[in-house]
Amino acid sequence: MAGTDREKPLIAEGPAIILVEPQLGENIGMVARAMANFGLSELRLVKPRDGWPNEKARAAASKADHVIDGVVVFEDLASAVADLNFLFATTARERDGFKHVRGPVEAGRMLRSRFAAGERTGILFGRERFGLSNEEVAMADEIVTFPVNPAFASLNIAQAVLLMSYEWMKSGLEDLDATPFTSPVQTPASKTHLNGMLGHLEAALDARGYFRPLAKKPKMLDNMRAVFTRAAFTLEEIKLLRGVISSLDYFSPKVPRGAGYPERKAEADRATHPATQKAEKAHDD
Template sequence: MPGDLRQPAFVLVRPQMGENIGAAARAMWNFGLDRMRLVSPRDGWPNPASAAMASGAGRLLDEAQLHEDVASAVGDCDLVFATTARQRGLTKPVYSPEEAMKAAADRLAEGGRVAVMFGPERAGLENGDVAQANAIISVPVNPEFPSLNLAQCVLLCGYEWRRASGRIEARRDELAGAQWASTIEVEKLAEHYEQRLDEAGFFFPEHKAASMQLTLRNLWSRMPLTSEDVRTLHGILRQMVRWKERG
């Protein structure tokens, strides 16, 4: 059975090739989406060609709902998006994938049901399909080459869904077992360098020494140092001093 009910259903309308259905399933499962609905696949269903392209996401194919038309595929939903790159001459709100998936997340949080429709590979959704949607998703692609294949469009919307549902870290640091240096460690490093640089006559002329030391302190505080980095920098300076003394 499909997993978390609080996710949109992705509806593939009249997909043409089994391979593309499999690739779309893989793209969906990459982002934790497992509610696939198929409307009148050209080559029938099930389609053995889809399994190889699904590459580990075969469960989505096994559990995909098959529908004869768009109306039955989205009939249980109260917010339906249609993906298209072409002007349709229809009066509907047009969302970017990012804003559409935010709206989807909000509606699902309120207990609603959401569907996102994707058209056939060659020409996309027909106007009659789009007319059954509440809103349009338009990907900001190069206007001179707006064509996306089915799996690419599914992947884009899946990624934005993942972002909208709060499951993507905007940034993280891979420390590989290290720890960030503490303030006192950085302070001791700054003192070590100030001492040795003072002995070397770096802070010259004297009336600029305080400003130069402040600049160095600011430099150390801006650097994202680990404890290992601090030990390495201490070691570098000690070795340079030893080399100078031997010379």
């Protein structure tokens, strides 16, 4: 699958995800995939409608087999949470009661600190159609809810699990701006490289009569320099552009690359490398 790497260590820890009476195997599979994306692995199901195991769930999990293989099924919610020290219930609806309500960021941090202290924790998710009952929410220690559109607050169960799994992963990062991979290291281009490219471009355009009328050439060059000096090019980018200019300047459909060594290219090389010109002259003599 795209984005997977079996050579890297698999993170599999953190709070248990408990789904109450999930209906579709596809939804369970997508939950498993979301969990695997962010390092969670313990999935508990309370009375799944279509039974377990479920091949549709495995297919939808997109190779998150370690989550699917570890699923434990329970006949009631009390049994599913009996061994946990702390439980969050997720809901988008305001509930009557005395439970503390947290946002997902704070909830992720709380779960992380309790995990670090050796506690067993869990996050409770309700049915696709109507979520959790008041009695089920009452079995949790606290409520976590998401900052969603109040007029359209219903989340797909896999989306809800993805959001909490992401907050769990984020709570363990030393640097919140850290990424799993970085852009390639590139060398900033010097003014010498930039001016060399601009000189090459000017010569190529001169050869093709671009600067017309000639009196406007200084202003046209100023505008061109303004465009290219604003971009903060890297050396690698300058080399790429020089290659593009070279193809357009020295070669043509009638004389493509590989068909020979154009005279304009030879002239440019002699101008750039005087030693080559002297050697050719000595050879001719």
